[in-house]
Amino acid sequence: MMENLVWGYIYPNEAEIQWSILIVLYPYITGLVAGAFIASSLYHVFGNKDIKPVARFALLTAFAFLCVAMLPLLAHLGNPQRALSIMFTPHLSSAMSGFGYIFSFYFIVVVLEIWLAFRVDIVNAALNSRGWKELLYSALALFSYDISEKALEADEKLGRKLAIIGIPSAAFLHGYVGFIFGGIKANPWWSSSLMPIIFLMSAIVSGIALLILLYLVVMRIKKHPINHKTLYSLAHYLWVFLIVAVVLEMLEIISIKYEALEEIEIIEHLLAEKIAFTFYGIQLTMGALIPFILLLLVGVIKNRDKLKVAMVAISSMFILIGVFAMRWNVVIGGQEISKSLAGTMTYVPVFFHHEGVLPAIIILIIPFIILRVVTYILPPWKDMMEENEEVAVSSE
Amino acid sequence: MQPHLKRAFTLLAIIIIAFIFVRSLAVPGSFGEYGWYRGDSVNELRSQDIEYAGSRTCGDVGCHNTLYSIWNQSRHKTVNCETCHGPSEKHASNIRIMPEPADDSRDFCGLCHYNRVARPDGFPQVDPETHGQNLRCAYCHNPHKPWFV
């Protein structure tokens, strides 16, 4: 059976694919984090009022996914008990060594920003509840209940600063994930200085798409009308970033094909035989072309909100799948070509294995549970609904 | 600075200091001694057990010296004892531990001597189909002193 999975000549040590579906998940999840955070920054930093209803929700979404971002890595390590070495003795010439510190720094920024954004709610909840709830919210408030105007002003100032720091660190968090692959000269499918920016752009795209879907789902659960201004504004950003992401991805492929270096034959084999469906079919057609057209139509068509909402929803869903396919094509595709450049392997995902599909599914479900818990403690619904009415009134 | 922010940053500072403290305990003592790695690991890797004793061990200690001197002048002198007889350091340090008997099958000799296109010209090779009537090679050839010189 082994033999059928191998084409041409691979080095004897390459029989096993080293980075499994979990490593596909890792850049996917950090991408969602970076994207959701940048979406919230559209309001917090750039002051786009349309985004305000989902700005705090976006922060919580980023937090929920950030909490599980290191899980796929941990599950993948051969010696997970030594994982902290990456923070104790980070080998700075390694792109991967930054993970611990960049992740922690970003985590602190996100937590602080959430804390500042929700502090009024936390303090009010602490003052107006009894029992364990009082204790929880008081602890979250750090037993300091000052919500005077002066205090809130200081909060806002710091919050803005944090959001400004947050953007480059979100970009860094994900850009460096791209560099983990882009810096590997041994692998022609990875080695590219475009990789970090491609990863970053598709991260923003996936984060906004996730936010749109979550927003629609929440509004449906809460049986509340959708704020179309917010939705279309998000869809607009989604469209813009999608174009940038796809242009960069195409640029990468075109320059590989045009320069036609030593590796061209094996890469053409990879694209034609190994990842043709996930690359041309899912990543480009389903994940880019169709959403591009649908979102374009959303921008062009007037009225007919029901149709447009459906188109935005479908685009977001397709983009989420397409970005996952893009991660797959990079991580798995890159490993399916032998470094001898003379053959290919095939990755066969297993289901019940510590690096299999089952843990991947579990890891993908956890952030939604975390999000549910966090939104229970710190409900962001108020601004999602109130703003809605305000906007609705003002637009009438 | 507002007191609640002060508390938040104090909390952060405590976490960072705790991390520095834990780090100083967790990093192995020899880390960074010679470079960005655990210095002790060099010695650990060096203390790995040796399996292949070397042909001279077989002859010099006066155990297999007759065979050794025959082999040492034969055309097979480039083939070390353990290439056929297997790793024997354990046997050399304790003669009660016997190494696996040498593989005397035709296919084992054939690893070197069956006709293969990729072998360098002039290397002694035979066609296993026609040569030696399927007898064990050692029936005619003494592996310690093959007769073609």
Added chain:
Amino acid sequence: MNLSRRDFTKIGSKIVIGAASGPVIIDALVKKARALEISPLRDYDWNEHFWGYVVDTTKCIGCGRCANACKLENEVPFDEPVYRTWVERYRVLKEGEAVIDSPNGSIDGFTDDIPEDEINKAFYVPKICNHCENPPCVQVCPVGATYTTNDGVVLVDYEYCIGCRYCIQACPYGARYYNNEKGTADKCTWCYHRITRGLLPACVKACPVGARKFGDLKDTESEVNKILDRERINVHKPELGTKPKVYYIGLDRVVR
């Protein structure tokens, strides 16, 4: 009251930070002093040696005894498809295509499965970790679990490796593998336990035709140095800038 409390926290935090960072700094200074002293190995000075390896592809007969000996010497999982060294066979067909293979890393030898009259030329190429001077595997290790020794050998610290396998991805030569038993990366050590005790690597010892040579590049009289001075040599994938220290005689352009 307020002022004194602030002073108190200031002094307090200074003490705590000092207490935490002090030992770290002192430790670093002590280590530096020790590093200058000498080698970690008592009866062997790693600053006196710099190892190199020569492969003469024109001599290799493809018997695979090197790959076999390596697995036995180094407890490489015998029945798994992982190898610290292996032999590749290249057969350039008359129609121009190059057929490459290395069944079981050459341990069971090779059989002729292409008729001789279809083959233009054929030869074997032994492969091994190149112990690059500029090793990409060491560069990418996030924790410092793989490193180059002063005598030029790239090693893996099995007690420190976290098993992320980034180094396996970074090696352009496929020389590294994942050791399932240890949960770490693994690779050829040039038999560091042997060469530091004056012995040759197991693969060099096992080669019946002298296709593999090992020696000290700092010793001008060593066999490897003489070969490097005399022969026309090449290394694998020189364009990647890894500066391999395994030098090849008779390396054909089809070799990957």
